Amino acid sequence: MTRYKRMFAGYYSEQNAIIVFAACFLPDSDCDNYSYVLENLFLKVKYVISTLELMVAEDYIIVYLNGATPRRRMPGFSWMKKCYQMIDRRLKKNTKMFIIVHPSWFIRTLLGITRPFISSKFSSKIKCVNSLRELGxxxxxxxxxxxxxxxxxxxxxxxxx
Incomplete structure (x- = not known):
């Protein structure tokens, strides 16, 4: 078995980094200063991505865990677009897969709407799975x-x- 080491919210092997993002931990849109909280979260995401740019020389996988996330905790389209645009071309190229676990109707619709505006190479890397068994x-x-x-x-x- 390959050795795995901890990295941010996920683990990596000697072949591929696995970065995990769990939406259930995002702030509730009803909270005070929601815009401020999301802006600070964006800055943290930007820091993680800039760190990844230094560390990731090979392929990596992003796992987005959408299950157990109420709609009020889902970030808006503009915030997600801002995060996507921040990712350097090299990092997009090194993304082996972007796996969305338990995609909601909103996520599926968003993917359908945005696919024409995302490169076909990156778009082909997006996979939706409906269960943890499928992820496994x-x-x-x-x-x-x-x-x-x-x-x-x-x-x-x-x-x-």
């Missing part, structure tokens, strides 16, 4: 920290099927 078929999830609320939502979603 793509990457080794035993080395990725998945919040308990997302595991619970996944089990609840799978029992309804």
């Amino acid at each position: 078929e793509i990457i080794p999830t035993e080395y990725v920290h998945i919040p308990p609320s997302i595991i619970k939502a996944d089990k609840k979603g799978n029992s309804a099927v």
Whole structure:
């Protein structure tokens, strides 16, 4: 088995970094100073991306955990666009996959609307999976920290099927 080491919210192997972003931890849009909080979060994302630019010489994978996230915690389209535009071409090129776990109707619609404006190469790297089991078929999830609320939502979603 390949050795894995911790990096930000995810882990990396000697072949690919795995960066995990859990939307359930985003601030609630009802909170005071929501714009200020999102702007500071954007600055933190910018810092992480600039650090990645220094560290990532090879391919890496981004996992976006959308499960257990109420709509009021989803960032707006303009904020997501700002984050995407901030990513350097080299980092976009080195992205092996961008996996969205438990995509909502909103996320699927957003992807459909924005695909014409995203390069076809990057667009082909976006994968949507409906369960943690499907995620496990793509990457080794035993080395990725998945919040308990997302595991619970996944089990609840799978029992309804």
